[in-house]
Amino acid sequence: MGATICWFVNTMEKEAQETARGLRHGDPDLLDRLIQQYHYRLFRYLLMLTGNREAAEDLFQETWIRVLERGHQYNGKWRFEAWLFTIARNLAIDLLRRRQPQSLDALLDIHRNAIPLGLEAPGSPTPFDMASQSEDGEHLGAALGHLPPAYREVLLLRFQEDLELNEIAAVVGSPLPTVKSRLYRGLETLRELLEGGQA
């Protein structure tokens, strides 16, 4: 068992190092493969973050361009997806600052470093509505819409994207205890919202 875990960790590290090497050289074939491999997860994260399909699509493209341009900064010590989500999150924050400068105060409020929603086009279905159309997501859309953004983000990174706690802390730029506390509170709130919806 220990040997299997060791082999798995070594394989992941080797893969991350190879990715880092390819990114340093701006290898377009590698980028093609990475886009193919991570497009769904990145898009899902951006959609959940911004609540707006058009913004998510723009940010999706910008994120990959940034990955190409800043590829030399990825050192392979972290999993690639953690670095990818960090870039995507920073671009989303930049977009919000450009579109809603007044919401910066809200960013610095109790949910520090969380991205508030507010990019939804009026009348259009939000990603949470779209999620609720999925097979198992009967109440999920409403529940996600009611979750505070700070809780929602860490829950998604942990349980959808399977990031480690320290990776989540790096992505959202918050200390580990804060991330844990948000996860516990978010899980509690999500459970209550979903169970309440079913009652």
Add this chain to the structure above:
Amino acid sequence: MTEDLHARAGHLIDAVQVEGISAADREWLDNHLEGCARCGARARATERALQSLRSAAFHIDPAVVRATQLRVRLRAQQLREQQSRMRALWVSCALSWVLGVVSAPLLWRGFEWLGRSVALPDSVWQIAFFLWWPVPAVVAGGVLAWWRVRASTEDGYTASLPR
């Protein structure tokens, strides 16, 4: 059972998902859940909530993925061209400096000969030498700066490519 035990079980149920628990805690929790319907229901509700979160599905337009791949390829090509141009320019710059240093004694003698043959005061041909000598490096530096400005303009062009 006391409320403290239920509270502990509740915390452990969440901790299993959030950060993992020790084998001893796991054993205690399993024993507790066997005999506690309330905490069992909480554990099942947690599983359901996470299952529903993990199964949320979204659609991404394949055209967006293709357009992104194309845009990234174009940008990669552009960066490569910029890099090779810049490399050539840096080499030219370095060469012009090396040549400048190597040729300085010869140039000095040339200016000295010219100055004396037209009977100029020493200070005049010496000033002329110091004005003339850095010209190739300054020109190369100017071209380098111009290329950099041009490269940043091209970046702006890439950003405005159709998406």
